[in-house]
Amino acid sequence: MSNVTGSFQLMKSLNRSLVLNKIRSAGAVSRAAIAKETKLTPPTVTNIVNELIESNLVRESEMGTSKGGRKPVLLTINDQEFFIIGLDVGARKIRGVLTDLNAKELVADHAALYQDISADQLTERMTQMIEDLIQSAGVERTQVVGVGVGMHGIVDHEQGVARFAPTYHLKEIPIKEQLETAVKLPVFVENDAKAMALGELWFGAGRGCDNLIAVNIGVGIGAGIIFNNRLYHGHNAVAGELGHTIIDINGSPCSCGSFGCLQTVAGGDSIAERAARELASGRESLLREKIAGKDEINGEIVYECALAGDQLCIDILQETGRYLGVGMTNVINLMNPAKLIIGGGVSKAGDFILGPLQDVVSQRALTDEVKQTNISTAELQEHATVIGAVTIVLADLFTPDLLNAK
Numbered sequence: 001m002s003n004v005t006g007s008f009q010l011m012k013s014l015n016r017s018l019v020l021n022k023i024r025s026a027g028a029v030s031r032a033a034i035a036k037e038t039k040l041t042p043p044t045v046t047n048i049v050n051e052l053i054e055s056n057l058v059r060e061s062e063m064g065t066s067k068g069g070r071k072p073v074l075l076t077i078n079d080q081e082f083f084i085i086g087l088d089v090g091a092r093k094i095r096g097v098l099t100d101l102n103a104k105e106l107v108a109d110h111a112a113l114y115q116d117i118s119a120d121q122l123t124e125r126m127t128q129m130i131e132d133l134i135q136s137a138g139v140e141r142t143q144v145v146g147v148g149v150g151m152h153g154i155v156d157h158e159q160g161v162a163r164f165a166p167t168y169h170l171k172e173i174p175i176k177e178q179l180e181t182a183v184k185l186p187v188f189v190e191n192d193a194k195a196m197a198l199g200e201l202w203f204g205a206g207r208g209c210d211n212l213i214a215v216n217i218g219v220g221i222g223a224g225i226i227f228n229n230r231l232y233h234g235h236n237a238v239a240g241e242l243g244h245t246i247i248d249i250n251g252s253p254c255s256c257g258s259f260g261c262l263q264t265v266a267g268g269d270s271i272a273e274r275a276a277r278e279l280a281s282g283r284e285s286l287l288r289e290k291i292a293g294k295d296e297i298n299g300e301i302v303y304e305c306a307l308a309g310d311q312l313c314i315d316i317l318q319e320t321g322r323y324l325g326v327g328m329t330n331v332i333n334l335m336n337p338a339k340l341i342i343g344g345g346v347s348k349a350g351d352f353i354l355g356p357l358q359d360v361v362s363q364r365a366l367t368d369e370v371k372q373t374n375i376s377t378a379e380l381q382e383h384a385t386v387i388g389a390v391t392i393v394l395a396d397l398f399t400p401d402l403l404n405a406k
């Protein structure tokens with residue numbers, strides 16, 4: 001492990017995180033104000049700030065105003081000195097970014113994944129992307145604070161193990177252990193929807209919100225739950241597996257082994273399957289010429305045809321929106337979030353899906369208040385999970401409590 005990263009790990013303590021987060025959230029703040037607001041003693045604050053300045057993570061600037069006399073010295077985060085890497089490992093591809101400490105993207109990369117990939121090939125792909133990002137950004141490895149990974153499927157965030165990645169039929173991938181050995185940096189692994197919730201909480205539509213649920217709708221459907229300003233994992237890290245809540249007891253088989261899960265009627269693959277079924281039954285659609293000569297229908301093609309006014313595709317997306325509305329109504333009645341944020345590939349189908357989704361919630365949620373629950377799309381759009389992966393590393397540095405709720 002590198003020296004600088006090593007010293008980050010050493011200096012971690014609740015008080016240091018408290019001071020660091022005060023500086024981060026204030027933008028610029030004096031030592032006296034930190035002491036006052038954190039209730040730490042002035043000598044403690046001075047000691048911690050000295051360590052932070054020595055490690056180059058914080059710097060002094062004279063931007064303050066005063067009534068005569070010298071200007072107070074303000075502390076700011078040195079966001080140009082250190083960097084974070086985030087990876088979004090989805091069902092079809094890996095997306096990677098290297099950012100500054102404000103999660104501003106400096107370099108981005110992506111790579112396609114194939115279906116029969118092995119666990120070792122998958123972690124090799126991730127390693128390669130991390131190395132490429134460091135190289136193309138032209139930064140030193142010692143300047144990278146850590147790597148955050150937003151991984152689809154069931155993730156044990158404490159061990160950094162992907163317990164089950166359904167798209168690849170892989171189990172027990174020791175991502176943290178393998179990546180840390182390969183890239184010599186601290187690695188944090190979290191479920192992709194949970195990462196998305198963190199990204200939206202700090203940098204997107206969820207800023208300032210203590211209770212929110214971010215729903216990642218792609219091939220699968222997952223939710224990240226921020227409950228009382230903590231990321232909620234549940235007793236076995238399964239909390240948020242919204243795609244596998246059952247909405248039709250007589251429904252189609254699901255990849256999880258159950259039947260009638262929300263994912264089987266509202267996930268990306270179900271959109272393509274329904275379109276293929278309708279075409280096979282002889283219904284007219286633009287889809288026919290669109291897919292002529294190409295391999296197969298996917299959600300994106302259905303969306304393009306809907307935009308072009310194709311009724312079959314519009315019907316399919318609207319029906320998807322109604323199913324999602326039922327799923328979201330269940331979530332609202334169960335958790336009563338202040339905000340529901342919709343992200344992922346399917347959410348790109350915008351109003352075709354969001355309109356019917358909102359209609360169902362406003363008709364079926366329990367009370368007048370929750371019928372009005374604030375529902376919006378992810379402000380970070382398709383970057384929500386990868387910026388969320390960056391946020392895991394930032395949260396570990398600034399507010400470790402956020403990550404440690406069961």
Ligand SMILES: [Zn+2]
Pocket residue numbers: 243244254255256257258259261263
């Ligand atoms: Zn299922």
